[in-house]
Amino acid sequence: MRKNIAELTLEKIKDSKMKPKSKWYFLFREVMIWVLFGLSIIIGSIAFALILHLLKNDLWLMRRFLRIHEYLLYFPFFWLILLVVFIVLAYFHWQKTEKGYKFQPIVIILVSVVLSLILGTVLYSFDLGRPIDRGAMKAVPGYGKMAKMRGEHWMGQSQNRLAGEVFSEMKDKKFLLKSFSNEDWNIFAEQVPDGELIIIKIGDKIRILGEREDQNIFQAKLILPWEKPFNKSKKPLLMKENH
Amino acid sequence: MDTAKNSYSNLTDAEIVDLTIQDQNVFLYIINRYEKPLYWYIKRISSCRDEEIEDILQDVFIKVYQNLNNYKPNLKFSSWIYRIARNLAIDYYRKNKKNINSDNTDEWFLDRAMLKHITDDFNVDDNIDNKALAEKIKSILNKMDLKYREVMIYKYFEEKSYEEIADILKKPIGTVGTLINRAKKQFIKISEQEKTEF
Secondary structure, eight states: OOOHHHHHHHHHHHHOOOOOHHHHHHHHHHHHHHHHHHHHHHHHHHHHHHHHHIIIIIIIHHHGGGOHHHHHHSHHHHHHHHHHHHHHHHHHHHHTSSSGGGGHHHHHHHHHHHHHHHHHHHHHTTOOOOHHHHHHHSSSSSHHHHHHHHHHHHOOOOSSEEEEEEEEOBBBBBBEEEEETTTEEEEEEEEESSSBBOOOOOOEEOOOEOOOOOSSSSEEEEESSOOOOOSSSSSSBOOOOOO | OHHHHHHHHHHOHHHHHHHHHHHHHHHHHHHHHHHHHHHHHHHHHHOOHHHHHHHHHHHHHHHHHTTGGEEEEESSSHHHHHHHHHHHHHHHHHHHHGGGTTTTTOOOOHHHHHHHHHHHHTTOOOSOOOOHHHHHHHHHHSSSSHHHHHHHHIIIIIIOOHHHHHHHHHHHHHHHHHHHHHHHHHHHHHHTTTOOOO
């Protein structure tokens, strides 16, 4: 070797008044990586809570009434992609932790998936799906547009669906509805199973699946809230007659 | 100075790191301890010329000094310093691949023990002349993919354990095992293609 590397290096360190980086710098960096990992898991679990919410409260309940292309409209692709993206991000953040490299990628991905699913199920069980969904419609670019498309799906003329505002109390399983296209409808709810009847009040906005019988008569088979306010009920679709 | 030198030579790497944080002159002992092994390591991995290796080495030690507070004694210091050297050497190699002459005639330092390690694993006649054998091995290694060449270097020339290789590469031990197996296969394949006789 031509030069004395030891002396040259030490000289360079002294000349440039170099100091080792503070231990707080490294600690902060490590903490930040864990924070980013945690955030990825939290966002992934919110996405999973919404997947559960949309699958269970929309797609699953309406399954008998939907055609194939309508399934595509209601399937939570957006949240599924978001869940995958944040699981991948969680994986990258974990790998950057001090000992992250010791784990096989499949182990890290499985742990991230399981954590997101558990936390997402907890969020869903606290009925946070709908408020998060509504918040996301306002806050997440693109998602609001998708939600609007689903809303518009209920606006047009259809043989088997109707949406609007209740404007009479239910009596003998019948009530009146003003559709969002401003038409008056007599809703017959005899075919809605007793266990699925919910309390409806004047002014409630609802979605109805069933069959149009006549000019202004609609035979309801399933009634869903249009935008259910947050409450702790685990049966958001139960409908009971007012007496 | 000699007394100090003797007392420092009995200290572990981690202890010298602690002392260096208080007194930068002690860093000299880390450099002296690792200068030669890292020189040969960088030479084998990158096939760079001496002056390039010296520049890389200097960068390695400066980076080591700047990051001393990031060293945790639960990791072997040698693995930590090799990790830094690896990153800088590979960065240099990738940036200057076109200008690096992998067929340069510089000899590699291969002692009998290293050669024995290889001859045992690859069914090579160990009565062959050391220098000739070293040249043949070097020629094959330089034709291997970098990811395989480097694990061969860790295993046979640096004599690192799987755990140490995993810590240097920042990969799981299982992945290191797979890489070594594939590297051995590529070594044999190239030696067959080149009709290298050992």
